[in-house]
Amino acid sequence: MLDIDFGTYPFVTSSSPSAGGICTGLGIAPRVLGDxxxxxKAYTTRVGSGPxxxxxxxxxxxxxxxxGQEFGTTTGRPRRCGWLDIVxxxxxxxxxxFSSLNLTKLDVLSDFPAIQLGVAYKTSDGTPIKSFPGDLRLLEQVKVEYEVLPGWNSDISNVRSYSELPKAARQYVERIEELVGVPIHYIGVRPGRDALIYK
Structure with missing residues (x-):
């Protein structure tokens, strides 16, 4: 959402961190890109102001x-945090x-008795919004419809196999896949490079 062309302008960065930026930034032809x-993240964060x-x-x-240790690396500034925004x-x-997703920081949700997913937007009068709004003023005023899933209340930071994750954690992952329509092939369960589950 920080892409200068497709993000929440003017609350964006000065470049194209979307997949299209691979071609323009590195001079790589689109046809050589594969998956x-x-x-x-398993939840949503934002730095600075903006919707x-x-x-x-x-x-x-x-x-x-x-x-999640959501503080700026250089400045130490606290990041804004919230539930995963499916829209x-x-x-x-x-x-x-995207052909698949890498869901990071799933372990951060381990202490929550219930976890929410923001599954839809509505206007202030309750009218459903069918897609992500291009109007920043509308985006700042939307009401979010949440779906509540059970938490798993257990440490998953040492889990390395998808089948070993608690049932509620697997339900969370699979519900995201279902809502977004893109498979999750990788799941991060703590900061280390080895703390990865291949699904």
């Missing part, structure tokens, strides 16, 4: 920030043409 893997429909300003947002994720998958 594209999108990297997405953030699923932002959680309460204790849950604070817990996400603490558990924005679907838009990102559409723009980038």
């Amino acid at each position: 594209l893997v999108g990297v997405v 953030f429909p699923t932002e959680n300003l309460g204790k849950e947002g604070d817990l996400l920030r603490l558990q 924005a994720l679907k838009y990102c998958c559409q723009i980038n043409g």
Whole structure:
């Protein structure tokens, strides 16, 4: 959502961090690109100002920030945190043409008794919004419809096999796949490079 062309302008970066930027930034021809893997956190974060429909300003947002160490690397500035925004994720998958996803930081959600997914947007009067809005003013005013899934309340940081994940964690992963329409092939369960589950 920080892409200068397809992000929430003007709250964007000065470049094209979407898949299209691979070609323009590196001078690689589009035809040589193969499968594209999108990297997405198991929850949503945002740096600085700008619209953030699923932002959680309460204790849950604070817990996400603490558990996920969501502070700027250089500045130490706290990142804004919230539940995973499926509407924005679907838009990102559409723009980038991802063939699969790498879901990172799933372990950060381990202490939540219930986990929410932002599955749809509505206007203030309750009218459904069918896709990600291009109008920034509308995006700032949307109401989010949430789906609540059970938490797993157990440490998954040492799990390396998908079948060994708690049932609720697998349900969360599979529900994201179902809603977004893109398979999740990789799951990160802590910061180390080896802390990866291949699904």
